[in-house]
Amino acid sequence: MDFLRPASWEEALAAKAEHPTAVPIAGGTDIMVEINFDHRRPEYLLDLNRIELLREWEVGEENVRLGASVPYTQIMENLRTELPGLALASHTVASPQIRNRGGVGGNLGTASPAGDAHPALLAAGAEVEVESVRGSRFIPIDEFYTGVKRNALQPDELIKTVHVKKADGPQQYSKVGTRNAMVIAVCAFGLALHPETRTVRTGIGSAAPTPIRAKEAEAFLNAALEEGGFWDNGKIITPSIAKQFADLCSGAANPIDDVRGTAKYRRHAVGIMARRQLGWTWEQYRGSGRTLEGAA
């Protein structure tokens, strides 16, 4: 095994081009487990800890440019207003020790269906900026996850920045597990209201081969909200609409039975989370005192 320690982003890209099998290591919270347990012996480890730009973030007009290695702790503490869904999701990641090391870039690189950031990114809307010596490209988050632990990265590419849409309305996130800390999601759900475009977006985690959106549910709710004039009149969403939305979210899930839970339970729980989050976010939208910072 070789340990590559590029001092700059350019050096990292050159190293990845020269050694496409090199495994990037930033927080190490996924890859070190595999190495410790002898599940993986990469030929090269590509350490990204020295690359300053990966730990920086910038709040722009429309987006937050989030460096791939910005630790979850920083997202929780500094981006609660701009990225409430992702901040809530970050808070559910493992433990303080892990949140001090891990970041969204690693979540995307591993592309586990259970990764905590994914539902929040899907709901908010995001693009993943990846780069290689050949150039850079933006991958829409909807096209990023290609299979179980597979993503749209080419072997010579590295994840540089995640461009997440700044919240223009309330967002929520929840995750089902046996305790608050150190839990791999049984399933997770994220919801974002986008009053500017009068749309909603969803994200489902751990209930399909990849993180997914419940697009049919979104389309139904968008139409129902428009038709009832809800965005303007701010009325309480009728229970039948909420139920239909929840059922469609449930139906979008395509889960399996495993040690953490059964497919049936996951489908059920996704529906419950969808209905509750619709209630919470809509109450926030109606301005009943709950802040945008969220408190799931």
Add this chain to the structure above:
Amino acid sequence: MRVNFTVNGRPQEADDVWEGESLLYVLRERMGLPGSKNACEQGECGSCTVRLDGVPVCSCLVAAGQVEGREVVTVEGLAEFAKDRAEHAGCAAGTCGTSLDAAKRWEAKPGQDSQTGEGVELSPIQQAFIDAGAVQCGFCTPGLLVAADEMLERNPSPTDADIREALSGNLCRCTGYEKILDAVRLAAARQERQGEAV
């Protein structure tokens, strides 16, 4: 490969480090500092918690090569670290800290009482753990001490929820956590009293 980094305030060098090796392994097996415990090796239990550039991390999940040029504080250096923090608001220019020899020799010696902590150089959080009876088998203790000490540095008046959150990455299978919570509350209360006295 060779890795140079600062351990408990003193520069150290580790040789013949395997590229896939964890910081925890380097500390325990190459530097003779077994205070950080090796239990789950997957970041679940927190018993290997150390400070990396001041931030609590699981040392089992940090690749040794990643600590090149950086600063690590282990439980062996915690007493000195806490003292420096209290006296000079941190350590300047490597004049303080704990030498590797001193850290390796750290144990309760004759004339010291490991039951009460008397005569032993301890950090306030260590003393509080002893006084509150928060140590049973002791395996989780080093990680809890490092995590709790860091929380008290950041948040001198923690609520119970703050304490639970800060220690949520540290598992203890003996105590049921109640005495550990007592110990952290005790250390916080003592810290507060000291602050008022100054």
